[in-house]
Amino acid sequence: MAVPHLLTRFTPFVLKNPGRGRAERGGPADRGHPAYGRLGAMADGSWYDADIDHVIISEAQIREKTAELAKQISADYAHVEDGLLLVCVLKGAVMFMADFARALGRQGPPAELEFMAVSSYGQGTTSSGVVRILKDLDRDIAGRHVVVVEDIVDSGLTLSWLLRYLESRSAASVEVVALFRKPDAVKVQVPVKYVGFDIPTEFVVGYGLDFGERYRELPYVGVLKPEVYARA
Ligand SMILES: O=P(O)(O)OC[C@H]1O[C@H](OP(=O)(O)OP(=O)(O)O)[C@H](O)[C@@H]1O
Numbered sequence: 467m468a469v470p471h472l473l474t475r476f477t478p479f480v481l482k483n484p485g486r487g488r489a490e491r492g493g494p495a496d497r498g499h500p501a502y503g504r505l506g507a508m509a510d511g512s513w514y515d516a517d518i519d520h521v522i523i524s525e526a527q528i529r530e531k532t533a534e535l536a537k538q539i540s541a542d543y544a545h546v547e548d549g550l551l552l553v554c555v556l557k558g559a560v561m562f563m564a565d566f567a568r569a570l571g572r573q574g575p576p577a578e579l580e581f582m583a584v585s586s587y588g589q590g591t592t593s594s595g596v597v598r599i600l601k602d603l604d605r606d607i608a609g610r611h612v613v614v615v616e617d618i619v620d621s622g623l624t625l626s627w628l629l630r631y632l633e634s635r636s637a638a639s640v641e642v643v644a645l646f647r648k649p650d651a652v653k654v655q656v657p658v659k660y661v662g663f664d665i666p667t668e669f670v671v672g673y674g675l676d677f678g679e680r681y682r683e684l685p686y687v688g689v690l691k692p693e694v695y696a697r698a
Pocket residue numbers: 555556557558559584585586587588593616617618619620621622623624625676
């Protein structure tokens with residue numbers, strides 16, 4: 467198993483109620499709120515801030531780490547002649563893929579972007595253990611150097627299944643870049659070569675990560691207030 471290059475232990479970074487004065491306002495469930503849906507209301511953050519108990523990884527930390535990961539992967543694959551094939555695992559990794567691909571694009575090698583959609587969480591906060599392909603690759607990956615772009619490794623079940631699937635399709639190499647990992651939650655050991663942040667075993671939302679399909683658009687990653695689950 468490959469040893470992770472970028473092991474960054476979780477740095478305590480807690481911002482209580484990022485929405486500050488807006489905490490008393492309604493969250494996404496509060497569709498009756500006069501500001502709901504108004505573009506201007508989203509300008510300084512998100513109305514979802516009101517549902518966030520604390521921030522775990524800030525927008526600036528994500529930006530910095532993404533650049534760092536891109537730099538490292540760029541150096542490791544500098545020799546690859548036909549470029550990289552980045553495989554984004556939708557939906558969660560969509561934000562990371564967009565930012566990571568652009569950061570890599572500043573340095574090379576050239577990359578092609580592929581998307582797969584798989585799901586194992588459904589509407590809940592624990593993995594069902596059953597990985598379903600909702601969208602397969604659009605092209606043959608035989609002989610290509612593939613980097614799987616994942617948002618989070620939690621139990622490891624999704625990635626372990628996905629790596630077996632990709633390896634069966636004869637790629638020249640397959641490595642993984644995951645922005646977040648919960649080291650204490652891992653049930654299946656998976657070789658993740660590039661890791662952004664190790665985070666605590668808590669259900670988190672934001673930067674692509676959802677609860678019931680919401681909160682993906684938050685620019686940071688945080689933990690929901692308990693009452694959000696109660697009203698779900
Ligand atoms: O390590 P695991 O416990 O398998 O969890 C990780 C996976 O879970 C999430 O996807 P999810 O199934 O929720 O689908 P989504 O990306 O569409 O939200 C996340 O985006 C990862 O792909």
